Amino acid sequence: MAEVNRVAVLKLLGGLPTKPPWPSGRCIFRVPSTIRRHNEYVYDPQLVSIGPYHHGHERLQHMEKFKRWYLRCLLDRTPNPECNLSRLFEVIKSNAQYCLDCYSEMEEDTIIDIDKFIVMVILDGCFVIELFRKQAGVLPRHPDDPIFTTSYMRKILLSDLMLLENQLPWFVLEVLFDLTSSHQERGNTSIAALALDYFGFNTIRRGSIDPCTIPAVKHLLDLQRNNITYATKSPERAGWNPIPCVTKLLQLGVRLEAGESSEMMDVRFDKGVMRIPPIVILDNAESLIRNLIAYEQCDGTCKDKITSYAVLLNNLIQSGTDLDYLRVSTMTLT
Structure with a gap:
């Protein structure tokens, strides 16, 4: 019995990999x-x-x-x-x-x-x-x-x-x-x-990245993400506190206006006013946003910038009324 156990242990040991299953340079993933x-x-x-x-x-x-x-x-x-x-x-x-x-x-x-x-x-x-x-x-x-x-x-x-x-x-x-x-x-x-x-002009908003000073790029989707988020500052602390939808914010006296920033995610709240830069939603916007989110979720070196923006919009838009108000006040839909 001991000999059988020894053979089984050696067989298991021989099949154990010495390197991580995924190489450190991985950057192109199958969507989970x-x-x-x-x-x-x-x-x-x-x-x-x-x-x-x-x-x-x-x-x-x-x-x-x-x-x-x-x-x-x-x-x-x-x-x-x-x-x-x-x-x-x-x-x-x-x-x-x-x-x-x-x-x-x-x-x-x-x-x-x-x-x-x-x-x-x-x-x-x-x-x-x-x-x-x-x-x-x-x-x-x-x-x-x-x-x-x-x-x-x-x-x-x-x-x-x-x-x-x-x-x-x-x-x-x-x-x-x-x-x-x-x-x-x-x-x-x-x-x-x-x-x-x-x-x-991508399906969300034109970025402002300079191709002459572009940071390290992994692939075309990563380039697009850099183009959208390059000027966006990372949050000082992690975590997310849900916020009310547009309808409830209006009931609480919060005003929503179109932001003047050229940066898509430069959302600001000051003195009861939330300013959201306008965005353009074309037919393939969902595909781009979902693939950017999937990329951020798979690549551990990416901060959840696009994901956080999507969560913000998901909190703001809970009904057709919320969407209609944002469409009129802050966004450009085509």
């Missing part, structure tokens, strides 16, 4: 089921897969043709003498483990062949960069490119590229941009500037 259950639709791409989590899904295969077309156009353009497919492959492969470590749930059988992972990263990354270049006018748009001639594709892409599960490490976008841009382009712009231009 406890968050996803509230509205699964807003976390899944509808048109294009970026990164490994949704790669290969049948309903997203149509866009793979566009990725290959964009890469072919890029290679034929040869903006940089050092830009060729072999060079792109070499650089990404030398950093493949770093890229893999950015994903929180990359099981051993998720990627069968590391070369396939690298090909996916190159296709996805170059597609995103070329998309940004075309939007900014750096490159001409083909007259038969439906991405720019059909409004529904532009609209869906704006949402798909902001999904937490649909991200590439920022390092990949920076490296591919540097390798595929001319000296003149690198001197005139950056991947951060192109990305901010592409998303333009």
Whole structure:
């Protein structure tokens, strides 16, 4: 019996990992089921897969043709003498483990062949960069490119590229941009500037971040979060005290007015007046906000800035009357 126990103990000991299950560099997460259950639709791409989590899904295969077309156009353009497919492959492969470590749930059988992972990263990354270049006018748009001639594709892409599960490490976008841009382009712009231009006036409020002084970025969703929250001061103390809804605040004599600050979360209360900066709510606002909240809940290095703002609005809006008052007094809805 003792020998059996010894064998069992040794077998268990041999199966115990020596490293944490998640790498320290993880920043791209699968949305937990406890968050996803509230509205699964807003976390899944509808048109294009970026990164490994949704790669290969049948309903997203149509866009793979566009990725290959964009890469072919890029290679034929040869903006940089050092830009060729072999060079792109070499650089990404030398950093493949770093890229893999950015994903929180990359099981051993998720990627069968590391070369396939690298090909996916190159296709996805170059597609995103070329998309940004075309939007900014750096490159001409083909007259038969439906991405720019059909409004529904532009609209869906704006949402798909902001999904937490649909991200590439920022390092990949920076490296591919540097390798595929001319000296003149690198001197005139950056991947951060192109990305901010592409998303333009986002579905909540335009941020004020300067792409030249941008803090460390992990991926496109993180860039959008930085753009919205960069100037927002973190609270001095933790905790949250619920506040009454708009209707009750009005009954208590509190006035609500549109704030003059350009910062979305610069909500102020002074001498009985709550000032809330106006925001714009477009069709994909829910998707963006929910993915930002999911990101903050998954990444331990993120403060709950977007989450706190959402909780504030959730407290203020308890009825259609509350929403109507805010719409008239503080917000712009389209």
